[in-house]
Amino acid sequence: MTAPLVTRQDKDGLATLTLNRPDKLNSLTVAMFRELRRHVLDLQSDDTIGCVILRGAGKCFSAGHDLGDIAEGEKVPSPGWHSETLRLMERLPKPVIAAVHGHCYTGALEVALAADFILAAESARFGDTHAKWALTPIWGMSQRLPRRVGVATAKRLMFTADMIRADEAFRIGLVEQIVPDADFEAACEDLARRILANSPFSHAANKRLLEATDARDMDSGLQWEILNCEGVGPDMQDRIAAFTGKSKKAKT
Structure with a gap:
């Protein structure tokens, strides 16, 4: 084979x-x-x-x-x-x-x-x-x-x-x-x-953002970032909760 x-x-x-x-x-x-x-x-x-x-x-x-x-x-x-x-x-x-x-x-x-x-x-x-x-x-x-x-x-x-x-x-x-x-x-x-360890949603969105704005002038790039923002990922709340939960445990 x-x-x-x-x-x-x-x-x-x-x-x-x-x-x-x-x-x-x-x-x-x-x-x-x-x-x-x-x-x-x-x-x-x-x-x-x-x-x-x-x-x-x-x-x-x-x-x-x-x-x-x-x-x-x-x-x-x-x-x-x-x-x-x-x-x-x-x-x-x-x-x-x-x-x-x-x-x-x-x-x-x-x-x-x-x-x-x-x-x-x-x-x-x-x-x-x-x-x-x-x-x-x-x-x-x-x-x-x-x-x-x-x-x-x-x-x-x-x-x-x-x-x-x-x-x-x-x-x-x-x-x-x-x-x-x-x-x-x-x-x-x-x-x-x-x-x-970081969000796959953010990775995918950031790759698309970086490619779309590559070689653009600063103002049009900033406008693209705002107008085409993909928002927050489905794992945002879980990630924040995990972080704040660890922080609370550390204080007790």
């Missing part, structure tokens, strides 16, 4: 999706994207899951788009299908963490950038090598990378095809945190648990 190319493991509200082609450094194929897309679609309506971690099996997150597939003229279901798949993941109504160790190059970086943020192990290495192979991005690099690091830095990475270490990725704002490899798995779960 063929092993799945993307696995899913659920644990107490946390779903971990793992790119599972370690013998090929998790290089990305149409078949792998097809499985990733299926998991993303399943997660859209799964209310038992409040946070998602996307990681890679074996030595790295992913070495990028499988060049063999490209050379052979890979067949995609429709134009823009890869980009559409990553957009579906980006718009999940729950936080998505890209947990990156080892290689994260080109197509893999485009996948990681579609997460809400990137947590990096010290071993992580990032780069955009489209120009090295005379390719241009169609999975979102030209849009997400400059939004994350700024236009000039995005140009530098895209034009030079330089590989950068985790500390440089942190300095330019590509990643949110660097963790020693030995502590990486625990740190990823700890971050996810801190997210899960």
